[in-house]
Each structure stands twice: as structure tokens, then as C-alpha cells.
Amino acid sequence: MPVDAVAVRLHRLLEERGAPWPAPIEHFDTIGSTSDWLKAQARAGLPAWTVALADEQTAGRGRQGHRWISPRGNLHLSVLLRPELPAGQLSLLPLAAGVAVAEALTTLGAPVALKWPNDVLLAAEPSGAAGYRKLAGLLAEATSGPGAPDSVVVGLGVNVSAPLEALPEDVRDSAASLAAVTGRSEDPCVVAAEVLSRLPVWYHLLAREGGASLRDAWRARAVDWWGRDVEVRSAGEVLRGIARDVDPGGALLLETVDGRIVRILSGEVRELRLR
Numbered sequence: 597m598p599v600d601a602v603a604v605r606l607h608r609l610l611e612e613r614g615a616p617w618p619a620p621i622e623h624f625d626t627i628g629s630t631s632d633w634l635k636a637q638a639r640a641g642l643p644a645w646t647v648a649l650a651d652e653q654t655a656g657r658g659r660q661g662h663r664w665i666s667p668r669g670n671l672h673l674s675v676l677l678r679p680e681l682p683a684g685q686l687s688l689l690p691l692a693a694g695v696a697v698a699e700a701l702t703t704l705g706a707p708v709a710l711k712w713p714n715d716v717l718l719a720a721e722p723s724g725a726a727g728y729r730k731l732a733g734l735l736a737e738a739t740s741g742p743g744a745p746d747s748v749v750v751g752l753g754v755n756v757s758a759p760l761e762a763l764p765e766d767v768r769d770s771a772a773s774l775a776a777v778t779g780r781s782e783d784p785c786v787v788a789a790e791v792l793s794r795l796p797v798w799y800h801l802l803a804r805e806g807g808a809s810l811r812d813a814w815r816a817r818a819v820d821w822w823g824r825d826v827e828v829r830s831a832g833e834v835l836r837g838i839a840r841d842v843d844p845g846g847a848l849l850l851e852t853v854d855g856r857i858v859r860i861l862s863g864e865v866r867e868l869r870l871r
Contacts, residue, residue, distance in 0.1 A: 603621040692810055754791075
């Protein structure tokens with residue numbers, strides 16, 4: 597079987613960062629979805645920490661079935677986890693991935709903020725989610741086993757250097773690219789190495805100490821909208837209230853107009869600019 601130059605290079609970049617990768621790295625020129633490929637292979641016994649990355653995806657997707665446009669020049673990557681975590685901590689894996697991505701992009705020169713539950717945003721204004729543009733997205737998907745998830749695939753997409761014109765017109769104004777921010781021609785393989793060198797650190801911290809430190813780290817990098825009015829679309833409902841916090845399980849805590857605290861597990865959130 598021929599050696600893949602991209603996979604070899606990514607292994608080398610990780611070794612240079614003191615994070616030699618413990619599992620295979622599979623590189624594809626074009627694939628439907630790196631996450632779908634990993635989920636299918638996981639059932640055949642693929643080892644934990646196997647990585648799939650692609651130059652282009654034709655069926656990438658984001659949260660709630662939204663399509664994730666995956667042109668060449670961007671990073672499309674998924675990692676297979678076989679977590680040995682208490683059930684209550686599995687929901688924190690997207691937060692761990694978010695912190696890893698945020699740290700990586702900050703190192704590469706992009707000032708970013710995390711938006712619950714799994715967006716990584718480039719700050720265009722000093723405060724408020726309305727002043728941010730999307731630089732990366734995350735999606736964690738579990739595959740069930742007897743009594744507990746057998747595996748979790750964490751997929752991520754980063755707008756690295758593909759021109760925004762390659763994106764659909766309706767999302768261009770809300771998107772950003774790393775190359776446009778840094779003024780450099782960014783290499784998706786280098787971005788992948790920066791992310792992957794950090795992901796095990798936060799995963800192992802979660803496994804070793806529980807979620808408190810991870811939650812604090814995520815909160816410190818979050819969009820500064822705590823105590824502000826937001827709108828949440830979740831499970832077919834639209835809720836309005838004040839964003840109060842993220843709870844120990846990673847759920848958003850929303851204070852509704854009648855003073856109740858509602859725990860939201862997933863959804864789309866936007867800040868309301870009330871007059």
C-alpha cells in the first residue's frame with residue numbers, strides 16, 4: 597500500500613510538537629464525510645484516536661443536519677474516541693474539542709471566542725455574538741454500544757484559506773477565514789497538527805480530574821454574552837431569556853422571562869439586541 601505523504605507529514609508535525617500520534621492517520625483527497633467514514637470503520641474495530649482528514653468533503657455536515665460546505669483549502673478532520681468516562685462527562689467532549697481548537701487558532705494568530713454549543717468565532721467587534729464571524733465548527737457524534745456509547749467521533753471544520761466566494765452566498769457575511777485574518781497562506785496540515793496536539797491534553801484532563809477545569813477553560817474563552825438576552829431554538833421550540841452559565845454537564849442554563857432556569861442540551865443560540 598503506498599505511503600500517503602500528507603499523513604506522514606502530519607505525524608512528523610505532531611512529533612515536532614511533542615505529541616506523537618498513537619493511532620493511524622488516514623488522508624483522503626475527496627470523501628463524503630470524514631466522520632461518517634470513521635463511524636463505519638469504528639464498528640470494525642478501528643483503534644481509538646484514529647484520524648481521518650480530507651482535502652475536500654462532498655457530504656460534510658454540521659449540527660442539526662446542517663450542511664457544512666467543505667471546499668479545498670480548508671481543514672476537514674475527524675477523530676475517533678473510545679471514551680472511558682462517566683456518562684455525565686461524555687457531553688463535555690464538544691467543550692474539550694472547542695478549547696483545543698480555540699487554543700490552536702489563537703496560536704496561529706486568530707483572536708477567537710467559543711459560542712455554545714460548538715462554534716468557534718472570529719471576533720470582529722469587542723463584544724456581543726452579533727459582532728463575530730464563524731471560523732470553525734465542531735460536531736461530536738456517539739455510536740451506541742451495550743449500555744453505553746462504544747465510540748464518539750469528533751469532527752471539525754476550519755475555514756483555513758479557501759476563498760469565502762467558495763461558500764454559499766447566504767453564509768459569506770457570517771464566515772471568516774484564517775488566512776484573511778493572519779495575512780498568510782495557511783496550511784491545513786499545520787492547523788491540523790496544532791489542533792491534534794491539544795485535543796488529547798484536554799481529553800485526558802477531563803478523564804483525570806472531571807469537568808470543572810475544562811468548564812472553566814471553556815467559559816474563559818466563551819462569547820461574552822452572560823447576563824444578556826438571547827434566543828434559543830431547540831427541539832422545535834423558540835425560547836427567550838438570559839444566558840446565565842454552562843452547567844457541569846455542558847448544558848446551557850437559560851433564565852426565562854418568568855424566572856425559571858431551563859437546562860438546554862442542544863440548539864441554535866443568538867444574542868438579542870433589545871432596544
